[in-house]
Amino acid sequence: MTNSRPEIDLDELVLKYRPVVSFRVRKALGGATPDWEDVADEIITQVIEKVKNGEFRGDSSIGTFIYTITSRRIVDHIRQRTKVLRHAPEPSAFPDPHETVENRERSEQIAEIVKGLKPKFREVLYLYYYKEMPREEVAKRLGIPARRVSERVNYALKLIKKSLKK
């Protein structure tokens, strides 16, 4: 791979930013959108081209440079999709492409860990993440201070992370 700007290793750049770009695109378009991976690929290709052409001049960080390209492409895609979809039916629900066998196993593992947590942690996760209640409301419902809600959530997340690493 040739590189007009020797200080940027394109392989490393792709390795580092592909997951970030993919995350951002999936979050904006929804994992159920079948073409989110194509959009992410296009963005990565565009980034490589722009860097090769010397369009990245270091005025901002490379992260911000890629963020800007990503955001613009997402807006374009949504506009284009709106135009197309005006005359076409919405595509049917698509299985989450993230749900590979490996990921499913990991999800099951997380689910098992959560099931094994003490009820005081599960209830806080239920209200805060599942019900999406504000911290203060969770605190009211459980009759504990708001600070305690954060502590319990963080502790529960730590326990999940620790158990996953085992």
Added chain:
Amino acid sequence: MIECKYEGLIDRYLLNKMGEGERNEFEEHYFNCASCFAKMTERDEVIGVLKREKSVFAAEVRPAIETRAAAWHDRVFAFFTPKQWVLAGAAAALLVAVLTVTPLLRNAPPEFVLNGEETVRGSSLTLISPVIDIHAVPAYFEWKKLGEDVQYQVSIYNGQLLWKTSTTDNTVSLPDDIKSRMIAGQKYSWQVKAFSKQGTLIAVSSRVQFTVNPAD
């Protein structure tokens, strides 16, 4: 380990609780902060599981929460005597009435200034046709003229924007391809915005709905 100040925002982002500005700032940040990105993807995975696998919250967790909530309500109800509750209820009803009526009184259309001297009120841009249900796709859209040198922006919607155009005239004809997209039985709406020669918004019509009824 030093905690990045953005770390505390991860939940707000993942649960879509951020406004646009905050979201953009946060997104730009995680393009630049590998630590926040790693923590966010980890959290996203867990939240994803919690959202999909409701069964992880075994039945005993939810009733326990409901019971505690009930106890909490009991405490609230015991806070006032029944007489005090009646008074509080009356005060609340009065407050609701005041809050409902006040916006109606203030519901005057906004003022827009034309050429710095003449003032045109937003409501004075009146749509003429179509304003009721019609039996054929309208050939043209018409509204009351506001003055000279006014540019009108006409938008037609079918739930989302169907067509938008600009003109200095007070009527506009529909192009054939737009006509062909208008279906009998569907609801449409349209709105006109008027701009001065300098491009300043001077009036906005109300958004009028109409249905193209199937021909008898």
